[in-house]
Amino acid sequence: MRLVVLGMGYLGAAHAACMASIGHEVLGVETDPARLAKLKTGQLPFYEPGLTDLLNKTLDSGHLVITNSYSEAAAWGDIFFIAVGTPQKRSDPSADLSFVDAVIDELVPQLRHDALIVGKSTVPVGTAARLSERAAALSDKVTVEIAWNPEFLREGYAIKDTLQPDRIVLGCVENGSAEQTAREIYEPILNTETPFIVTDTSTAELVKAAANAFLATKISFINAMAEVCLAAGADVLAIAKAIGYDPRIGHRFLRPGIGFGGGCLPKDIRAFMASAGELGAAEALTFLREVDAINMRRRNRMVSTASDSCGGSLLGKRVAVLGAAFKPDSDDVRDSPALNVAGQMQLQGASVAVYDPRAMANARLLFPTLFYADSVDQACKDADIVMVLTEWSEFVNLDPVVVGRLVRARTVIDGRFCLDKRRWTDAGWEYRI
Template identity: 55%
Template sequence: MINFDGADDDLVLSVIGCGYLGAVHAASMVALGHTVVGIDVDRAKITGLGRARPPLYEPRLAELLSDGLGSGRLRFTTDPAAAHGATVHFLCVGTPQQPGGAAADLRHLDAAVTALLPYLKPGDLVVGKSTVPVGTAARLRARIRSVEPAAELAWNPEFLREGHAVADTLAPDRIVYGVPGGPAGIAAADLLNRIYAKAVADGTPVISTDYATAELTKAAANAFLATKISFINAMADLCDATGGDVVRLADALGHDRRIGRQFLGAGLGFGGGCLPKDIRAFLARAEELGAGASLAFLREVDAINLHRRARLVELALAACGGAPAGKRIAVLGAAFKPGSDDIRDSPALEVAERLASVGADVVITDPRALDRVVETRPHLAVACTLDEAIGGAELILLLTEWPEYVELDPVALREVVDRAVIIDGRNALDPARWRAAGWSYRALGRGGS
């Protein structure tokens, strides 16, 4: 069990919204020495969390939940009145894309605040962690203080990477506080420093700023990362047109310290529950504020990313000789990234669905996400093991770069497939090694490899 003995034993927190973000935050706060009650309207989710079963797979999360529940300092409930015993209330409610639109849907966040208001006490601090359009914090503060003038609000955006979320919470690379001006803001920042005492003591940079800047920090970070990914994928198309190698290009660019190599992995592009919807919401809010022209490039970032899926399908159809009907295609990976079972806006699943829709015999396998595929897409065929998926395959698509797929032996694999053809959708394999083993190797942006 992870503990920080320097934390305040009497600091009680509530975490409102116990999905991916909330579950990680609640368990991690207990690991840092606090007492936490997690609150959510979804009874099935609360029941699962009470049994140390998180809503999404995340390394170390189940262990932290089990430790926290066993210590008696973590509990979960559907009763919003449980927040009355806490001093600090973290809002971790999801802000999905609006149905039929690009903006963020804040209905669940607003409902969470409405449910919390009757239980606020003088001196309480409400802390937003959800990703929201700029201006949301100021609006929510007005609501909170109209009911409890002696309560305060801070915005403390999360910067979690799926597959690393526990580590990112316990040892973040920076902490951002959006607080009001004057003594109220100083007091709010001081209280947050007590909560994150270990990270502060370890020298983690703390940026205390205004609400708008804190809100923009998360949105701008995601927009920049998405832009970097789409840029290298645009370069991949240029490499295909010229015979260049996008991986070598990315390596060369990455040695420039102004650029760096991270997020220059060309391939199938990004997905998941954050980047796609966040850049759309960022642009939508900019347009509402009259600044849409300055962020218009994000439309192209989004379009380039979505086009990667179409390009991968084109490669697969070409590998099938333009006649995919009845061809057995093994899809390695369903989660949007390795280390997670999250299939929200998964590029891998979109490719699989498109190929299945034109008659291909598509079989999907994944180390973590198969249950979610079966639950949400029962029309797609799945295989519980890698051997079952690739046996008799005429084409293999590597679409999620799980280590067990990246480390496959091309010599041994060739013995169990019908045709030794592989498309590396993540540029994770060594083309020379696979070709030397007799494979036809193809990838996005590797025209000269």
């Protein structure tokens, strides 16, 4: 089928390349000149395992073509996916839908045939209905149907989550073309018995918000337990393991640490709270304020732990921060807990050296005043504290004996509960969480 993907950022590039890989003819539209130039030469402006290879494969095959022309897209396709960003507004917690609105405003007046527009971006409930009215006012003698097909991508697993998803959700109007069209688009995926949930657009929009809110709550819950365990002298890892065996709870997302970050969970739960307020249901989501507060408190707690390890002050201390990305297998530093902690320690007078296998360039743009090491060894040289704040396998598998020869003091803070405590303590390290 002929598909158009509007917006070739993380979501759009992954969707476009994956859809092209299963045989569709895909036209990707990207209006940012720098990003467009990279994409046309097979380069991604971000890191995602396997996606660069898939992008080049689909470009070489001709199944994927990239342009900056909305007029070309309007004439070429019948099915359009919206994959632009919905960042948090600068002025309040709600989602900025200006990029989504701009897609409708630019595309719809140029359509000369009936079209299906399918949103994939994360949006507040009611967006599809509002865009339907907007499109109807802009369309000239053509019918524009709008449906919503939220994405559930995990950074580091974009290809798998697109081609082998846990479920596909589609919100659409009754008696429209969206359901049958989506079944044809995703036929190779649905043939593997992937659950296909068809509902109205408001429900589909809320599915994504509810999923992210639940995951954020689960992470903050185990981090709240970590605070209680610290006060009680108990083992939070044992608690997480024990309660995770309950099938109603499960082990996933029960790893304590410095909390969640990235471009989705933090801004999405805040936007969800703002949306609930606009609907008159603010009280239903007041618990998410505490979820957010627990998450941010974990970062402050990590800085306090580092300060305590240095006798109550970080002034003049050398700190090695291993990790800048908000999670491993990504170069995304948006709302990164690791960089937030590093920045706070620098403000308290510490000399901070940061190292990350993939996120150094993005980290430098966000926190230019930090020192960025070229390797783990350089970061740890003469350090008073080593802090593991992103659980890259390179850090998890470090040899504590070798690292111990580099540092000034053998104190390690495991911000992700990912190190082997006994292995580090046997090597003479003070292990802290």
